[in-house]
Amino acid sequence: MSQSTPGSITGAGSASFTPPTRRLMGPGPSDVPARVLAATARPTIGHLDPAFVGMMDELKELLRYAFQTANDVTFPVSGPGSVGMETCFVNLVEPHDTVVVCRNGVFGGRMLENVRRCGATAVVVDDEWGTPVSLDKVEAALREHPEATLVAFVQAETSTGAHTEPGPLVALAHEHGCLTIVDTVTALGGCPVKVDEWGIDAVYSGTQKCLSCPPGLSPVSLGERAVRKVQDRTTPCQSWFMDLGLQLGYWSSGARTYHHTAPVNALYGLHEALLILREEGLRAAWERHRRNHLALAAGLDAMGLSLLVSERDCLPQLNAVVIPEGTDDAAVRTYLLNEAGIEVGAGMGTLAGKVWRVGLMGYSSREDNVLACLEALEAALQEQGRTVTPGRAAEAAQRVYAG
Amino acid sequence: MSQSTPGSITGAGSASFTPPTRRLMGPGPSDVPARVLAATARPTIGHLDPAFVGMMDELKELLRYAFQTANDVTFPVSGPGSVGMETCFVNLVEPHDTVVVCRNGVFGGRMLENVRRCGATAVVVDDEWGTPVSLDKVEAALREHPEATLVAFVQAETSTGAHTEPGPLVALAHEHGCLTIVDTVTALGGCPVKVDEWGIDAVYSGTQKCLSCPPGLSPVSLGERAVRKVQDRTTPCQSWFMDLGLQLGYWSSGARTYHHTAPVNALYGLHEALLILREEGLRAAWERHRRNHLALAAGLDAMGLSLLVSERDCLPQLNAVVIPEGTDDAAVRTYLLNEAGIEVGAGMGTLAGKVWRVGLMGYSSREDNVLACLEALEAALQEQGRTVTPGRAAEAAQRVYAG
Numbered sequence: 001m002s003q004s005t006p007g008s009i010t011g012a013g014s015a016s017f018t019p020p021t022r023r024l025m026g027p028g029p030s031d032v033p034a035r036v037l038a039a040t041a042r043p044t045i046g047h048l049d050p051a052f053v054g055m056m057d058e059l060k061e062l063l064r065y066a067f068q069t070a071n072d073v074t075f076p077v078s079g080p081g082s083v084g085m086e087t088c089f090v091n092l093v094e095p096h097d098t099v100v101v102c103r104n105g106v107f108g109g110r111m112l113e114n115v116r117r118c119g120a121t122a123v124v125v126d127d128e129w130g131t132p133v134s135l136d137k138v139e140a141a142l143r144e145h146p147e148a149t150l151v152a153f154v155q156a157e158t159s160t161g162a163h164t165e166p167g168p169l170v171a172l173a174h175e176h177g178c179l180t181i182v183d184t185v186t187a188l189g190g191c192p193v194k195v196d197e198w199g200i201d202a203v204y205s206g207t208q209k210c211l212s213c214p215p216g217l218s219p220v221s222l223g224e225r226a227v228r229k230v231q232d233r234t235t236p237c238q239s240w241f242m243d244l245g246l247q248l249g250y251w252s253s254g255a256r257t258y259h260h261t262a263p264v265n266a267l268y269g270l271h272e273a274l275l276i277l278r279e280e281g282l283r284a285a286w287e288r289h290r291r292n293h294l295a296l297a298a299g300l301d302a303m304g305l306s307l308l309v310s311e312r313d314c315l316p317q318l319n320a321v322v323i324p325e326g327t328d329d330a331a332v333r334t335y336l337l338n339e340a341g342i343e344v345g346a347g348m349g350t351l352a353g354k355v356w357r358v359g360l361m362g363y364s365s366r367e368d369n370v371l372a373c374l375e376a377l378e379a380a381l382q383e384q385g386r387t388v389t390p391g392r393a394a395e396a397a398q399r400v401y402a403g
Numbered sequence: 404m405s406q407s408t409p410g411s412i413t414g415a416g417s418a419s420f421t422p423p424t425r426r427l428m429g430p431g432p433s434d435v436p437a438r439v440l441a442a443t444a445r446p447t448i449g450h451l452d453p454a455f456v457g458m459m460d461e462l463k464e465l466l467r468y469a470f471q472t473a474n475d476v477t478f479p480v481s482g483p484g485s486v487g488m489e490t491c492f493v494n495l496v497e498p499h500d501t502v503v504v505c506r507n508g509v510f511g512g513r514m515l516e517n518v519r520r521c522g523a524t525a526v527v528v529d530d531e532w533g534t535p536v537s538l539d540k541v542e543a544a545l546r547e548h549p550e551a552t553l554v555a556f557v558q559a560e561t562s563t564g565a566h567t568e569p570g571p572l573v574a575l576a577h578e579h580g581c582l583t584i585v586d587t588v589t590a591l592g593g594c595p596v597k598v599d600e601w602g603i604d605a606v607y608s609g610t611q612k613c614l615s616c617p618p619g620l621s622p623v624s625l626g627e628r629a630v631r632k633v634q635d636r637t638t639p640c641q642s643w644f645m646d647l648g649l650q651l652g653y654w655s656s657g658a659r660t661y662h663h664t665a666p667v668n669a670l671y672g673l674h675e676a677l678l679i680l681r682e683e684g685l686r687a688a689w690e691r692h693r694r695n696h697l698a699l700a701a702g703l704d705a706m707g708l709s710l711l712v713s714e715r716d717c718l719p720q721l722n723a724v725v726i727p728e729g730t731d732d733a734a735v736r737t738y739l740l741n742e743a744g745i746e747v748g749a750g751m752g753t754l755a756g757k758v759w760r761v762g763l764m765g766y767s768s769r770e771d772n773v774l775a776c777l778e779a780l781e782a783a784l785q786e787q788g789r790t791v792t793p794g795r796a797a798e799a800a801q802r803v804y805a806g
Contacts, residue, residue, distance in 0.1 A: 014465060014678060016442065017674050018445065019445050019447075019454060020448065020452075021446070022449065024449060029667060039420070042420070044427065044435040045422045046429055047432070049425065049746060079482040082643070082644050082662075082663040086643055086644050113643050116639075206664070208447075208664055208667075214447050215450065216619060216667075236520065238641050238642075241483075241485050241486050258751070260483045261484070262618065264617055265435075265440075265669075266668075266669060269668075348661070
């Protein structure tokens, strides 16, 4: 063992990291409640420990509540939302399949990328960014492509703030003999997600949005038809890690076959976050998200700002604010971060520089966040030379809370 | 919105999870120090926050120290070790490639599975479980397959406790014009891993072994030749999430392009764990692992138990103890867990029922763990009707510590 090696690359220059104080009002992560943070810091135990296995069973049951499903196959994938997305695609899509992909924002585009990497044929249905997926266009695509096996779309487009009602699209897909994959990353916990009532076949989500957990896990749920498709594949799944046939050996109630080491502490956190959601109740959570959104929208309106998405289709948890002409996008976001500790998101893709994305997700969906954000935005716009009447936006918001 | 839906699937019956007290002496996760747990519980901030980006840069530098490399491409993949493994394979292997896969345990077999799912041709070099990879056999395989492009092997086989010296194998692969992928999941932090000195092209590890972090992240590092192979691919990477071309847009010091939401709190924990490793120093950590292993081995010997792997090739951090004839494998492990709060691992694959895997990894590699484990094993074997002289094993171990 050479004496010089360990010192030669020193990794020098760092100390324990203390994060600054923030209000997380971007597209996620959202603010994580102290209860959830405390849960993640409990002592790590083994992923095959009987006590841990018991916790996992509870976690799956709590996820079924969040997704409103009785699906047996409901569990958190050990990776961020994009791993949940890819898990659904690599298991449900084979190279000989044709998939209708609805694209009305960045994440529809990512679905398309997944379909292509599965070697399958994609039929793209494009809608304008900021609008929902068009049922008519999807119907036309399905008529034109009777060979299609799957329809994939995003319920809550995080890049635009547009909401697409899943029920009618899922019903349409089924009429044409197609399965469905629905992205509920930003939807789950913030607006109704009713997997069984709508008949969604495969759904994935993330933890760092309206569940207010740290990022890193992706809850998924598969219905019977989707499970059958996985079982009936004629080609092997291209991913070892994401192969549901292997994953379920660990997550199903029977064998607990070792597949990979589960992210124990992150799962403690998700368990606690789902408990909090159940304590509040789904309906109350949806109503809270709606109320805070309406207050924010009233405040923005009073400030002369508008949302990208019409009120009918606007997600309460993700508000894309149109950047007024002549305003410096980055300067405003930097002002909010440095002067008020508020993080909002930048626009993505074709909306870069055109919108700010203000998230009111999970624990971040609070009156004090709405008021702090409106106040800071007024100050930031004043800095930009716009005429603003300080306090007017907050007053408008408070009228919503009072009403 | 139907009034009955949210209540119909209730997710009922759970409360906050409090894990039992354990000493984690299996194949990982290992005991996580309080400093690391506390770090994971710090408030979540945005993954694009300038403060977080600064922490990431430090983290990459600390990882370079752990891996003993100056590789620019050194970062934690947002998933367990098996995602790190798959990331290396799906980026460095194309369908037209031939890969020599060394299999002397479960994880070599998993590498093989990865090669197959990449659509490439695998040449398997088998060695007996519990022995290192044979240099001669690999050389013969490379002579027989001049078309081979890559050699893949596991430095520290977690399923057997056998150590394979990477230096000579990497040199051999290079002589034959092959790149190398080396699995250091259980190695990193517990025994020398010298990426640059040995010339390893691509390496991956895990956080829950000798780094004593919660599971869920996989540090990887790629040298120049490996990066060039990724850039020169003629076929697209089959995974969107694991595509290094996309991942590096986020992790490299330049653009910080959004790819996925990084697991913020898990990264806080890894940063802290790597600081602890740097404070102790790699050499001191390796020596500590060696000393505790020798003490455990002496105690086991005094108890009449033997290790599967010869001392020359035995990993200090993973000790596969041969289960004596007539002893009930599961009963002993259950006794250790329930009576002493000690988790040891079961045998895997062909070693199921034949060995217990006693891990002394990272923060779990401590004198008090060694002594507690020996004492509990004595009691468990006595329960099994074996003649044991209580305290004799601990005495033998303490002679090692004293000497």
